Amino acid sequence: MTEQDLFELFDSRHIPVDEEALRSGALEGMIRAVDRRARILTPGEVAALTDRTPVAAAEAWPEGILYLKLDGLYPGSSEALTAALGELDPAPASGVIFDLRTAGGDNLDAVTGIAGRFVEAGQVLYEIADGRGEVVERCHAPTNAPPPERSPLAVLVSGETRGAGEVLAGVLGRRDRSIVIGSRTSGHEGLMERLPLSGDRELLVTTRWVSLGGKRDVLRDGLLPDIEVPESAEGAGLLTMPGKQREGKPLSEKARQDRRLMERVSADPALRRATDILLGLSALGAVR
Secondary structure (H helix, E strand, O other), X not given: OOHHHHHHHXXXXXXXXXXXXXXXXXXXXXXXXXXXXXXXXXXXXXXXXXXXXXXXXXXXXXXXXXXXXXXXXXXXXXXXXXXXXXOOOOOOOOEEEEEOOOOEEOOHHHHHHHHOOOOOOOOEEEEEEOOOXXXXXXXXXXXXXXXXXXXXXXXXXXXXXXXXXXXXXXXXXXOOOEEEEXXXXXXXXXXEEEEEOOOOOEEEEEEEXXXXXXXXXXXXXXXXXXXXOOOXXXXXXXXXXXXOOXXXXXXXXXXXXXXXXHHHHOOOHXXXXXXHXXXXXXXXXXXX
16 A cells, blocks of 8 residues: 555545644654664753763772762763863772763763773774674774873673663773673664754664674673672672771771771672772782
8 A cells, every 4th residue: 555545545535634743653654664763852852962961970989999980971971071080189099990880872982082091092992883784983092192091990880881881881891900890781772863853853863883893792782791790789798897996996097988988889789899809909919
């Protein structure tokens, strides 16, 4: 059956046709046929996507641990992280915890900029393919960036790690002295781009597919962490708090800091595991 058949059928039965609804439905059908995830954004939705705070936390913890949490990779995310880091003390001694468990977004420039702080200049980070599966670009770490941070890196991921956040997790996970902790990520379905339409609207549609290179794309089915840790704290057990106070003698400042650190991570199994690993590596380095 063709469109003309339908029009003739409606006309023969004197069925009125809402032409505006027909055009809208045809447009929606065309979009869905191209990409099942695609949709038209209203001006309000466009504004909401533009106004985002990518850096949820940038904190210097006791024992020389730096905790960074990103909620997404958007335009300006790399610059926002640089600004947040500039307000903290110099590079940590024990390591960095990079929490990407709720990170989404689709900005690959942010991935490149952030990864450049942690990987060697010029290293291939990821590949971009078009709709035919042909690689159109290989992206490298910036060559004009300062020397990368070389401390151990723990990358936290979950099923909510998706889009550009998933790409960043994969890139950082391949770095020397890095470990990925948590649960399998969402699985790469392609990165979506916002294309302008009339009336201040935009079309959100998948235009790029990203891989880390190699024969098997580890992002397609979701990035599997090096250490799997359940997202629930149930059954994780309680931590023994450091620093035992003797009668009549207060805790030392270091013991109080250690206690605050353990209290901070106790209810979060993945964060707790990352902290334990970085502290262990730091202790081994001190012994050596």
